[in-house]
Amino acid sequence: MTVQLSVRQTPADLGDALAEIAIDHIVDARSAGRRILIGIPAGRTLVPVVDALAARLAARPMDLDHVVLVLMDDYAIPDGAGFRLPDAAAHYSCRHFGEVVRAQLSDAVAPLAGIAQAHLWSPDPSDPAAYDRDIAAAGGIDLFFVAVGVSDGHVAFNPPGTALASRTRIIDLADSTRTDNLGTFPEFTSLDDVPRHGVSVGIGTMLDAKTVVLVAHGAAKSTAVQRVLEADRFDPAWPATFVHEHPAASLWADDAAAESSTAGQAVDA
Numbered sequence: 001m002t003v004q005l006s007v008r009q010t011p012a013d014l015g016d017a018l019a020e021i022a023i024d025h026i027v028d029a030r031s032a033g034r035r036i037l038i039g040i041p042a043g044r045t046l047v048p049v050v051d052a053l054a055a056r057l058a059a060r061p062m063d064l065d066h067v068v069l070v071l072m073d074d075y076a077i078p079d080g081a082g083f084r085l086p087d088a089a090a091h092y093s094c095r096h097f098g099e100v101v102r103a104q105l106s107d108a109v110a111p112l113a114g115i116a117q118a119h120l121w122s123p124d125p126s127d128p129a130a131y132d133r134d135i136a137a138a139g140g141i142d143l144f145f146v147a148v149g150v151s152d153g154h155v156a157f158n159p160p161g162t163a164l165a166s167r168t169r170i171i172d173l174a175d176s177t178r179t180d181n182l183g184t185f186p187e188f189t190s191l192d193d194v195p196r197h198g199v200s201v202g203i204g205t206m207l208d209a210k211t212v213v214l215v216a217h218g219a220a221k222s223t224a225v226q227r228v229l230e231a232d233r234f235d236p237a238w239p240a241t242f243v244h245e246h247p248a249a250s251l252w253a254d255d256a257a258a259e260s261s262t263a264g265q266a267v268d269a
Contacts, residue, residue: 007253016052074086150220178191214250221253
């Protein structure tokens with residue numbers, strides 16, 4: 001199936017549009033009296049969305065005690081015969097990024113109920129498979145924001161060659177993914193500083209979400225966007241193309257990321 005590209009002029013404009021989608025999901029879940037699971041990537045891609053969402057919530061405060069934030073991945077640090085998460089205070093900790101998002105959104109609605117610490121979920125490298133079970137037991141992810149890797153099209157930590165049916169697991173990180181992470185976490189001073197393993201949801205985990213939104217902004221992402229649009233089905237060589245296999249997936253970009261990708265494409269501007 002063909003995934004439609006929606007374009008907004010700037011990252012801030014893109015954030016506004018995607019924040020409105022998130023608000024709609026949050027309000028609908030509250031009206032239905034149910035919990036909502038929102039999948040999020042760590043790093044720069046989601047920042048404009050979170051900023052816009054916090055601004056909208058500050059202008060229209062609402063209880064967020066039914067919201068669960070589901071992190072896509074984190075680094076996995078060797079620990080004896082197994083792995084552990086990085087220290088939560090580490091600059092590259094995805095859990096740390098999630099805590100910042102949780103606090104920003106909770107502060108925006110204070111003194112109403114914010115997102116509880118227990119409602120920030122991340123995969124456990126000592127039992128990765130439990131993540132998929134927990135997500136399924138909670139009714140599944142309602143809205144999954146997904147970032148795409150610049151150089152290799154990775155999604156979460158899934159590298160080229162990942163199977164469509166893959167699930168949460170420990171991954172040996174591709175050097176191309178680790179190189180991209182130098183930009184995601186700029187306090188890394190060299191590739192040697194970037195961990196070599198991660199614990200990550202699989203592509204199959206993302207396909208189970210009810211709604212998937214692939215997000216890209218900035219000129220560096222233009223090739224990544226173009227590769228997704230040039231495909232019409234999943235190509236393991238470019239994992240982000242998994243969106244073509246999802247019945248409710250969309251691709252959102254700003255002008256810079258969409259440049260050279262819009263010719264002949266269906267575009268919602």
